[in-house]
Amino acid sequence: MVKYEKYETKTGKIRWEYYEYYGLDTKTGKQIRLRGKGFDSKAKAKLDFQRKLKVIQDGEKITMHKKIKFKELLNEYLIYFKDSGIKPGTYKKFKDEMDRYAIPVIGEMYINEIDINDCQNAYDAIRKRRKDHRKIKNQIKTIFDFGITKQYITSNPMQYVLVSKTDLRYKKRRLDSSENFYTPEQLMTFLEAYKEVEEFQKFVYFRLLAFTGLRRGEALALFESDLLRNEKAIKVTKTLTEDANGKDLVADTPKTETSNGLVYLDDDTYHYIIELINHRNTYDNYGNLTYIHNNKYLFVSPKTGKHYHRSAPNDWLKNFFDRNEDALKKRGLHRITPHGFRHSQATLLFELGVDPKNAQYRLRHKNLKTTMDIYTHLSDNQKQGTTQQLNAFSSGVPTSVPTFSKTGKKES
Known part of the structure; x- marks a missing residue:
């Protein structure tokens, strides 16, 4: 006879299960056992049992x-x-x-x-x-x-x-989101350090990610014609992704529908892009002539004359940190991924006091909840600083709103 029993899950929820030995399968000689669990009521458990029983009795088997x-x-x-x-x-x-x-x-x-x-x-x-x-x-x-x-x-x-959970320690494959970003000060320090020793085109690429929040593939898929000079904006209509065989593919649509649209540029980023376009063939920071074929892409690989591979920005960052890790650590810089610059843009917007709805528009998040989750996380990181400001206010010490000072010749 079928048995119905209640049990409690690890999260404290009450669930029902059933089990019954029905007999032997005449074709295979295997035991037929009817089982089920996870039902939130006995009635649902009974209904599931009756359905399975009918399948067997009607000779349909499985x-x-x-x-x-x-x-x-x-x-x-x-x-x-x-x-x-x-x-x-x-x-x-x-x-x-x-x-x-x-x-x-x-x-x-x-x-x-x-x-x-x-x-x-x-x-x-x-x-x-x-x-x-x-x-x-x-x-x-x-x-x-x-x-x-x-x-x-x-x-x-x-x-x-x-x-169930596990106590196993997994190999860390990627940075946690809580680590994968720079503060505004760190961001400017990184960009200046990168510009000193790396190719100008690569510097412009990371500057664009950092000050627009573009995704890695969206930036790699940009055409020169996507720069709207009158509006000082970038038109985002495509992304670099993979096809079913793992080969690079320029898709006509970005990640989501809301990813389509204009992203306006600050003056410095705009002028860097103009400089890149006007001086394609120039010496890089290693003294080598970088020849760029005539091409529609904004960021062009000198080797292929086409867009870079999707993994190229990851390699650029890895090589830069491998060569300069000690010096970068002294400047307070840790490793981040290309997507970390998108998180850094969100951090910058938060620090500048941009409201979540406007930040959602700039970052082209599909849902406001995504933007709010980032802002909430950043807000949690600011709690200690808020307490210090309150202490200063309570003791009568004037407080000031943090501002960004010029570092070198550039500012955000």
């Missing part, structure tokens, strides 16, 4: 149309996924993650035979390798949901997997 393996189901889903309007880079990343984490574990199994134990083992293996193991688990669950839609299976075994 396979309703055809018997396929998980890797075959994945291939069917990828065709649908690719045609759904998803960006090529997103498609490739999803496929690569499934090939790396799901296929080696359950790829050769028939989907009607995959049970909760198989899924739990797969998840536990992923959890040891990925910090974002929940994301991979949900991706696999999406594949099974697709199988239900196609009527290959009637339930999703991945939905019953127990998700």
Whole structure:
């Protein structure tokens, strides 16, 4: 007889589960056990049990149309996924993650035979390798949901997997967002140091990221014609991304619909861009003649005469820090990624007192919540400074609003 039981999750929620031994499968000789858990009421648990029981009693078993393996189901889903309007880079990343984490574990199994134990083992293996193991688990669950839609299976075994934290220490692959930015003072120090020893074109690239908040691929995909001289603005209509095969692709749309639009330039950044355009072929900081072919792109690789590769800005930063790490540390500069300059622009807007709605427009965030999350994080970092200002006010010491002084010949 089926048993229904309540249990408490690690987060303190009450859930229902059921289990029953039904008998032996006459074809395979395997035991048939009906199980389910995670229901927020006994009634829902009963309903799920009755549905599974009816499938067996009607002789449908689990396979309703055809018997396929998980890797075959994945291939069917990828065709649908690719045609759904998803960006090529997103498609490739999803496929690569499934090939790396799901296929080696359950790829050769028939989907009607995959049970909760198989899924739990797969998840536990992923959890040891990925910090974002929940994301991979949900991706696999999406594949099974697709199988239900196609009527290959009637339930999703991945939905019953127990998700837990781990004490494992993962290899740090990227900077935390709390580290991946510069304060306004650090930003100006970095740009001046970079301009001293690196190619002018690369300096202009990072200056543009820092003072506009453009994403790495958006800046690399810019044409010279995207500079609107009358408005002193950059027109953002495309980005450099990857196709399904991992090759660079200039996409006609940026990351989101709200990424399209004009981004206005401060005077210094505008003049740097004009100088770059007017003096393409010039000596770099190493004394070498940098010859740029006639090209439509704003940032042009001397080697190919076309846009740079998406990974180029990461290499520029890595090489710069590797060569000058000790000197940069003395100036209070740590390593950041190209996306860190976008965070630095948000920091600068916050420090200048720009309201979140205007900051959202400039950073081209789809949702105001994204901008508010950044501002809230920055505000948390300012709490100690606020307390010091309050102490000074309480004791009668005049306080002043921090201002940016000129460093060298440039200011923000």
